[in-house]
Amino acid sequence: xxxxxxxxxxxxxxxxxxxxxxxxxxxxxxxxxxxxxxxxxxxxxxxxxxxxxxxxxxxxxxxxxxxxxxxxxxxxxxxxxxxxxxxxxxxxxxxxxxxxxxxxxxxxxxxxxxxxxxxxxxxxxxxxxxxxxxxxxxxxxxxxxx
Amino acid sequence: xxxxxxxxxxxxxxxxxxxxxxxxxxxxxxxxxxxxxxxxxxxxxxxxxxxxxxxxxxxxxxxxxxxxxxxxxxxxxxxxxxxxxxxxxxxxxxxxxxxxxxxxxxxxxxxxxxxxxxxxxxxxxxxxxxxxxxxxxxxxxxxxxx
Amino acid sequence: xxxxxxxxxxxxxxxxxxxxxxxxxxxxxxxxxxxxxxxxxxxxxxxxxxxxxxxxxxxxxxxxxxxxxxxxxxxxxxxxxxxxxxxxxxxxxxxxxxxxxxxxxxxxxxxxxxxxxxxxxxxxxxxxxxxxxxxxxxxxxxxxxx
Amino acid sequence: xxxxxxxxxxxxxxxxxxxxxxxxxxxxxxxxxxxxxxxxxxxxxxxxxxxxxxxxxxxxxxxxxxxxxxxxxxxxxxxxxxxxxxxxxxxxxxxxxxxxxxxxxxxxxxxxxxxxxxxxxxxxxxxxxxxxxxxxxxxxxxxxxx
Numbered sequence: 063x064x065x066x067x068x069x070x071x072x073x074x075x076x077x078x079x080x081x082x083x084x085x086x087x088x089x090x091x092x093x094x095x096x097x098x099x100x101x102x103x104x105x106x107x108x109x110x111x112x113x114x115x116x117x118x119x120x121x122x123x124x125x126x127x128x129x130x131x132x133x134x135x136x137x138x139x140x141x142x143x144x145x146x147x148x149x150x151x152x153x154x155x156x157x158x159x160x161x162x163x164x165x166x167x168x169x170x171x172x173x174x175x176x177x178x179x180x181x182x183x184x185x186x187x188x189x190x191x192x193x194x195x196x197x198x199x200x201x202x203x204x205x206x207x208x
Numbered sequence: 209x210x211x212x213x214x215x216x217x218x219x220x221x222x223x224x225x226x227x228x229x230x231x232x233x234x235x236x237x238x239x240x241x242x243x244x245x246x247x248x249x250x251x252x253x254x255x256x257x258x259x260x261x262x263x264x265x266x267x268x269x270x271x272x273x274x275x276x277x278x279x280x281x282x283x284x285x286x287x288x289x290x291x292x293x294x295x296x297x298x299x300x301x302x303x304x305x306x307x308x309x310x311x312x313x314x315x316x317x318x319x320x321x322x323x324x325x326x327x328x329x330x331x332x333x334x335x336x337x338x339x340x341x342x343x344x345x346x347x348x349x350x351x352x353x354x
Numbered sequence: 355x356x357x358x359x360x361x362x363x364x365x366x367x368x369x370x371x372x373x374x375x376x377x378x379x380x381x382x383x384x385x386x387x388x389x390x391x392x393x394x395x396x397x398x399x400x401x402x403x404x405x406x407x408x409x410x411x412x413x414x415x416x417x418x419x420x421x422x423x424x425x426x427x428x429x430x431x432x433x434x435x436x437x438x439x440x441x442x443x444x445x446x447x448x449x450x451x452x453x454x455x456x457x458x459x460x461x462x463x464x465x466x467x468x469x470x471x472x473x474x475x476x477x478x479x480x481x482x483x484x485x486x487x488x489x490x491x492x493x494x495x496x497x498x499x500x
Numbered sequence: 501x502x503x504x505x506x507x508x509x510x511x512x513x514x515x516x517x518x519x520x521x522x523x524x525x526x527x528x529x530x531x532x533x534x535x536x537x538x539x540x541x542x543x544x545x546x547x548x549x550x551x552x553x554x555x556x557x558x559x560x561x562x563x564x565x566x567x568x569x570x571x572x573x574x575x576x577x578x579x580x581x582x583x584x585x586x587x588x589x590x591x592x593x594x595x596x597x598x599x600x601x602x603x604x605x606x607x608x609x610x611x612x613x614x615x616x617x618x619x620x621x622x623x624x625x626x627x628x629x630x631x632x633x634x635x636x637x638x639x640x641x642x643x644x645x646x
Contacts, residue, residue, distance in 0.1 A: 075566055084265050086265045087260050087264050087265040087270065088260060088262070088263050088264070088265075088269035088270075089239075089261065089262050089263060089264055089269075089272060089273045090264065090265075090270060090272070092238060092239075092261060093235075093238075093239055093270075093272055093273075093276075101343045114234060114236070114237065115234050115238060116235050117234050117235060118230075118233050118234070118236065119230050119232045119233040119234075119236075120234055120294060123235075124233065124234075124235035124236060124239075124276065124279070125276075125279040125300060126235060126236065126239055126272065126273075126275055126276025126277075126278075126279045126280070126299045127239075127272075127276070129272055129274060129275040129276065129279070129300060130239075130270065130271075130272025130273070130275065131272075132272075132323045133270070133271045133275070134272070148266060150304065151271040151304050151320070152303070152304055152305075152444070152445075152473065152493065153302065153303050153304065153444075153445050153493060153595075154271060154275060154301070154302050154304070155299070155300070155302070155447065155593055155637070155639055156299065156300050157298070157299050157302070157591075157613065157614075157621045157623075157639060158296065158297050158298055158299065158300070159614035159621055160614065161296075175595065175597055175625065175632050175635045176524050176595075176597035176598065176632060176635075181444065181495070183595045183597055183635060185595075185623065185637075187613065191350035194613050194614060197613045197621060197623050197637060199446065199593070199595055199616075199623075199635060199637060200446060201493075201595060203473070246382050297588070297592050298591075298619065298639065299449075299590075299639060301447055301466065301491070301593065303445075303468075303475045303477075303491055303493060305467055305468035305475055306468065321449065321451055321479065321486050321489045322449075322451035322452065322486060322489075327590065327641070329449045329451055329489060330476065331449075331489050331491075333467065340468060343467045343468075343475060343477050343491060345447070345449055345477075345489060345491060347449060347590065347639075349619070353563060376557050378557045379554060379556050379562065380552060380553050380554070380555050380556070380557075380558040380562075381531075381553065381554050381556055381561075381562035381564060381565050382556065382557075382564070384531075384553060385530075385531055385562075385564055385565075385568075386529060387529075405524060406547050407526050407527065407530060408526070408527050409526050409527060410525050410526070410527055411524045411525040411526075411528075412586060414573070415527075416525065416526075416527035416528060416531075416568065417568075417571045417589040417592060418527060418528065418531055418564065418565075418567055418568025418569075418570075418571045418572070419527045419531075421564055421567040421568065421571070421592060422531075422562065422563075422564025422565070422567065422568060423564075424564075425562070425563045425564045425567070426562070426564070438610060440558065442596065442599075443563040443596050444595070445593070445594065445595050445596065446563060446567060446593070446594050446596070446597055447591070447592070447593035447594070448591065448592050448593070449590070449591050450588065450589050450590055450591065450592070453588075488629065
């Protein structure tokens with residue numbers, strides 16, 4: 063199970079000023095932080111700047127950091143489908159396409175492949191400076207908003 | 209791509225004194241830290257203690273934390289198969305079975321379903337106080353040890 | 355979505371006499387047929403004999419045949435959890451470990467990693483003459499029995 | 501492991517006259533048959549007409565039929581990347597979005613998310629009369645062409 067959907071925070075400063083995230087999320091804040099915004103032309107865009115703290119012992123981004131960003135992106139892409147409900151991740155799967163280095167701009171874009179019910183299906187692509195780095199799919203199950 | 213295989217560190221203190229991990233791994237250390245040991249009876253056992261910093265906004269463990277632990281476990285379970293090579297994660301997939309709360313003992317056990325070549329297949333199960341919480345599969349590709 | 359759960363048929367002849375399957379399933383019968391039995395010691399065992407008609411152009415078993423057997427096995431392993439409900443596959447994922455040749459005995463064994471609710475999680479392993487050939491995970495969602 | 505890449509056959513008659521497939525593939529021919537064509541505007545398009553023989557006991561398309569078509573589509577989408585090599589499926593994963601009924605036109609479109617090496621990553625979407633029915637990802641490993 064994964065993060066619950068609460069009201070997002072608007073970021074006030076830095077490279078991603080004006081973007082949103084869930085600042086109350088202890089793990090996400092320390093693992094990232096990650097950011098998202100809704101763009102009328104592009105839809106939901108998620109992003110963060112790769113820093114040394116996101117790297118593994120080999121000097122490229124840890125797979126767990128990429129999957130954490132994918133999980134964040136999963137809920138950001140599905141945010142409008144959730145309409146106030148909490149949600150839990152049922153499945154998250156990732157194909158690792160390329161390494162990500164410190165300093166690169168990491169972005170995620172995706173789409174809801176099936177919504178409208180209690181089970182929401184998403185697929186997305188994480189890029190680093192525009193190069194595909196992680197292809198992911200995820201399934202969210204809505205749970206009671208209480 | 210995911211963590212590279214380097215020499216592990218032996219933990220000197222705390223609940224997991226005597227266990228091993230990759231202390232040079234910046235993301236893993238901050239996301240966890242996580243620990244593993246090889247047990248002749250049980251094989252590889254990976255573990256950490258769930259703390260508030262691993263939780264999401266809903267008060268249970270973040271899916272990204274669980275997947276980061278799964279990625280750590282993937283390499284720990286495959287460690288003997290790697291025989292000094294670096295490895296990258298090709299695919300990591302997780303089914304989320306149950307929520308994990310702060311204070312629980314989180315463990316992972318698994319098996320190499322196919323080894324012997326450059327592509328290593330692993331499956332594992334993460335438990336919280338013994339209850340299954342994440343079923344995962346992963347594929348590692350060995351890369352040059354240089 | 356995948357097969358619905360109906361009353362199974364008991365096979366009357368051949369290598370798998372006494373085993374069960376869903377003979378009313380048009381695709382499964384033509385793709386397989388596949389068979390299962392419940393064994394008190396082993397739990398659910400699924401099996402079929404690899405024949406030339408299951409092979410691809412390269413002379414080994416088609417990945418789609420292996421995934422169809424995995425989907426059959428998914429529902430066989432979960433059969434007792436379904437207690438009369440219909441079910442649909444939500445996700446099916448497979449890691450291909452080894453080739454299967456005509457003449458080999460193909461078996462699948464697995465476990466329900468999370469049951470008790472409307473979403474059932476399963477993992478399993480397909481073997482050919484005892485050698486692991488496909489590691490799979492699947493998620494079933496129960497639907498109304500009406 | 502999955503189908504090997506050989507020279508495709510051009511279909512001479514029926515709804516898909518002029519399309520291609522691998523007619524020497526025993527399982528694929530019986531499970532489908534399935535068809536593909538390369539379109540300069542759309543890229544690779546795969547298709548078949550859902551018939552009663554593709555259905556399960558519940559009266560909708562068997563998940564194994566959908567995964568077999570996904571495996572076929574995986575290789576069709578990657579066909580140009582294979583440049584004469586044989587390939588094996590390493591992983592195939594599917595999210596089941598909607599049921600497919602007899603009579604519907606089933607199509608698959610997708611993209612190579614990472615190519616250029618020996619490991620080829622693909623993602624695709626299967627639709628039925630234009631409605632998303634299966635979201636899939638697959639990984640192919642090239643093997644020696646001799």
